[in-house]
Amino acid sequence: MKACKYFGNHDVRLVDTEVPRPESGELLVKVLATGICGTDLHISTHGDWIGKPARPGVTMGHEFVGDVVEIGPDVQFLQKYPQVSSEISVGSRICAEPHLPCGSCWWCIRGQGNICSGIGHLGVTRDGSFAEYITVSADRCSLVPEEITNHEAAGIEPLACAVRAVHRSRMEIGDTVLVIGAGPMGQDVAKVAALSGASLVIISEPHPYRRKLAADYGFSHVLDPQETDVVGQVMELTRGIGADVAFEVAGLSETVNQAISAVRQGGRLVQVGVPTGAVTVDLRRLVIGEIELIGEHATHWDFGTAIDLIRTGRVDVTSVITHTLPLEQVLEGMELAKSSMEAVKVVLEA
Ligand SMILES: [Zn+2]
Numbered sequence: 001m002k003a004c005k006y007f008g009n010h011d012v013r014l015v016d017t018e019v020p021r022p023e024s025g026e027l028l029v030k031v032l033a034t035g036i037c038g039t040d041l042h043i044s045t046h047g048d049w050i051g052k053p054a055r056p057g058v059t060m061g062h063e064f065v066g067d068v069v070e071i072g073p074d075v076q077f078l079q080k081y082p083q084v085s086s087e088i089s090v091g092s093r094i095c096a097e098p099h100l101p102c103g104s105c106w107w108c109i110r111g112q113g114n115i116c117s118g119i120g121h122l123g124v125t126r127d128g129s130f131a132e133y134i135t136v137s138a139d140r141c142s143l144v145p146e147e148i149t150n151h152e153a154a155g156i157e158p159l160a161c162a163v164r165a166v167h168r169s170r171m172e173i174g175d176t177v178l179v180i181g182a183g184p185m186g187q188d189v190a191k192v193a194a195l196s197g198a199s200l201v202i203i204s205e206p207h208p209y210r211r212k213l214a215a216d217y218g219f220s221h222v223l224d225p226q227e228t229d230v231v232g233q234v235m236e237l238t239r240g241i242g243a244d245v246a247f248e249v250a251g252l253s254e255t256v257n258q259a260i261s262a263v264r265q266g267g268r269l270v271q272v273g274v275p276t277g278a279v280t281v282d283l284r285r286l287v288i289g290e291i292e293l294i295g296e297h298a299t300h301w302d303f304g305t306a307i308d309l310i311r312t313g314r315v316d317v318t319s320v321i322t323h324t325l326p327l328e329q330v331l332e333g334m335e336l337a338k339s340s341m342e343a344v345k346v347v348l349e350a
């Protein structure tokens with residue numbers, strides 16, 4: 001089969017490789033659709049995911065949907081979510097939680113697998129989804145309901161991360177929300193925040209096409225930070241108080257500071273964007289204003305919610321899919337996603 005592998009920084013190749021065999025507790029899955037994520041692009045040039053080195057020779061990719069073609073030995077299907085059936089068999093369409101908790105560390109024992117100290121990840125430490133087939137531990141998988149298309153299903157994982165971010169914010173109905181960065185993740189966060197009862201969602205995004213996608217989705221306050229003083233606008237829209245909750249989804253020093261300035265005293269900033277290096281911030285406003293800075297990583301039992309939001313049509317994850325390519329054009333897809341701000345979400349289809 002064809003698989004897109006990371007061999008080193010700026011050395012990603014499409015190669016022929018053996019179809020993997022499912023080991024104990026695993027499923028063999030034929031990939032139907034897989035999304036290219038900013039994380040994949042980062043790995044291809046920097047070779048790491050949250051500081052963990054990608055294994056040379058690893059198959060990349062982690063946002064996917066596929067058909068189960070074989071069930072390995074000793075597989076147990078867990079009823080993880082009330083919204084999603086656990087009845088997985090050969091022929092079932094599944095998606096998978098791509099982070100791989102060790103299951104035995106201090107955090108895993110307490111059910112916090114997303115911050116496991118020995119966490120692994122599909123497409124980083126273990127072969128991922130930019131291939132015709134993938135093996136994945138059955139306990140990471142969820143059945144994809146019939147109503148969800150393959151295109152939509154490729155967006156389950158990023159939406160689950162957005163659900164996690166909004167959970168972490170502890171936002172309440174009526175809150176004013178600022179989202180900085182309208183890439184696929186920022187737009188998903190904005191959608192979930194709006195659904196969660198935000199009275200106002202303000203989005204800041206420098207690129208016009210990304211702003212247009214957000215506006216087309218129905219967001220009324222989409223700001224161009226190159227033209228507008230974002231903090232000033234947030235203050236004006238909130239009568240000088242500031243946003244109850246800010247989500248920083250760009251991961252830049254400048255926008256982290258902007259978020260801290262725009263959030264109200266006593267408010268919360270959820271850091272979703274992962275900066276590529278250290279960020280300098282003036283902590284005085286956090287201290288004196290009792291502003292909470294909250295980290296957010298991956299997903300924590302959020303797949304059921306994400307699947308249900310898509311299934312019921314409450315979130316349209318396809319609004320950011322700008323390009324669809326055949327799986328064998330994965331290298332072109334990654335290049336496109338890297339080079340064009342108008343390639344917001346590129347999905348590869350088998
Ligand atoms: Zn991703």
Ligand SMILES: [Zn+2]
Nearest residue numbers: 102105108116
């Ligand atoms: Zn662990």
